[in-house]
Amino acid sequence: MARLSNPTRLLASARQQAGAWLQRPLRIGVTGLSQAGKTTFITSLLNQLENHPKSLLRQRSPFDRLLSVHWQREGTEHAFPYLNALQALSGDPARWPESTTDLTRVELELRYAPGGLLGSVQGERLQRVELIDYPGEWLLDLPLLQMDYGQWCEQMASWVKTEPRASLIGDLAARLQAIDPQAGTDSVDLHALRGEWTAFLQRCREAGLARNQPGRFLLPGRGIADVMLDFVPLLAGNQHSHAEPGSVWAECQARFNYYRDFIVKGFYDQHFSRLDQQVLLVDMLGPLAAGPQALADVQGALDDLLASFRYGRGSLFERLFKPRIRRLALCATKVDQLTAEQQRDAQQCLEDLLTDSLTAVRHGGVTIKGFPLAAVRATRQEGDTLIAGRQQDQRLLRYRPAEIPAHLPLDLQVEPISLPPLRPPPGLHRNEIFPNYRMDQLVAWLIGETR
Ligand SMILES: Nc1nc2c(ncn2[C@@H]2O[C@H](COP(=O)(O)OP(=O)(O)OP(=O)(O)O)[C@@H](O)[C@H]2O)c(=O)[nH]1
Ligand SMILES: [Mg+2]
Incomplete structure (x- = not known):
């Protein structure tokens, strides 16, 4: 009652909310070649936000003040198929989400309690975040x-x-x-x-x-x-x-x-010219298993892709990275297929693969941070072995993951690794945080540290 009866505070709150509504959303570009893990990543990000009171996000500002998260679940044209993805991941047997065949979008609204020095005069804060998903082939x-x-x-x-x-x-x-x-x-x-x-x-x-x-x-x-x-x-x-x-x-x-x-x-x-933050998801393990030619092809594809944004003044690069994109999260994906100790090696191999392109992106004034990522962790580690469900049947597999080089050689000549196809872990539920590696750190960096 005391709060409602304070007209100054009410006015400040209304102004805040109107400001947030008028503000354009934070646009996060999820970038990744076919099968890099984009759809699973967006699903896991939504799972973190939907369950924010249980997430490690809670320990980081401003998520300690996050009150609620809302988005249009399904039914609108081009809505991201969150419920379909959840159904697949939490099914029995669990399945990975379907490969994407068209463009879809999520527009999130995050509502925060007032906080900080101005907290007493400011009202709740609304933040809008937009993500899109699309077939990797289009990139x-x-x-x-x-x-x-x-x-x-x-x-x-x-x-x-x-x-x-x-x-x-x-x-x-x-x-x-x-x-x-x-x-x-x-x-x-x-x-x-x-x-x-x-x-x-x-x-x-x-x-x-x-x-x-x-x-x-x-x-x-x-x-x-x-x-x-x-x-x-x-x-x-x-x-x-x-x-x-x-x-x-x-x-x-x-x-x-x-x-x-x-x-x-x-x-x-429509989708890449006005981004604020970018996540580049790269499956390093697939090409490491397919051999040096596949590795060279991924390198060429990603160099070409990043070079599409790297042409002088008024160029695509300028419009994409300067001054709009401030941050690029570079993620080696699906690193749950490795032991915890090997995950940094996969990330290092990715950074070795893209050394020249990343130097150019940094030179454009973009902050790059690496996150060896598993959006949904399919394995658990016991000693130096991993345990996971096999893709082809429901049997459990206990195996020692292949050796990952600490660095990629310049000529990319590495011995192909063998990689068993895995199922998502059993027993996932939408109202629990999915097991993962570093999703909370990445979400906090992308969405939480925007000011
Ligand atoms: N172990 C593990 N496998 C994953 C993870 N994320 C994705 N995968 C595997 O990678 C495949 C592709 O993941 P998606 O999320 O569909 O990839 P995408 O980039 O959306 O692919 P397209 O829609 O085809 O462009 C899945 O079917 C899984 O086999 C993960 O976190 N851990
Ligand atoms: Mg997809």
């Missing part, structure tokens, strides 16, 4: 923003000449090479060739390769007319080729330009 297209069709054809021609792509593409390379760019277009042929290029990208993905372009050939998402994806790289062409009207080159170039200027740029402008 691989961002480097296309810096290319024209001829340059892309040259890049594809060079990629398919080197192993393992040279073997994976089979005779498609020779057939694409044999097409005269100035010949007339046959739309039926073009559609069939796109199907073959897509099948080649699928084989690349299964072989553990990361740079599979165009990403929307693998996962188109909603709202793209299928015919607009009917293009392929014409390997006999180059950046100096001319587009004779009616030629197959002109046709492919027009569709490539549409793809780059509307689909890729639209995705970038």
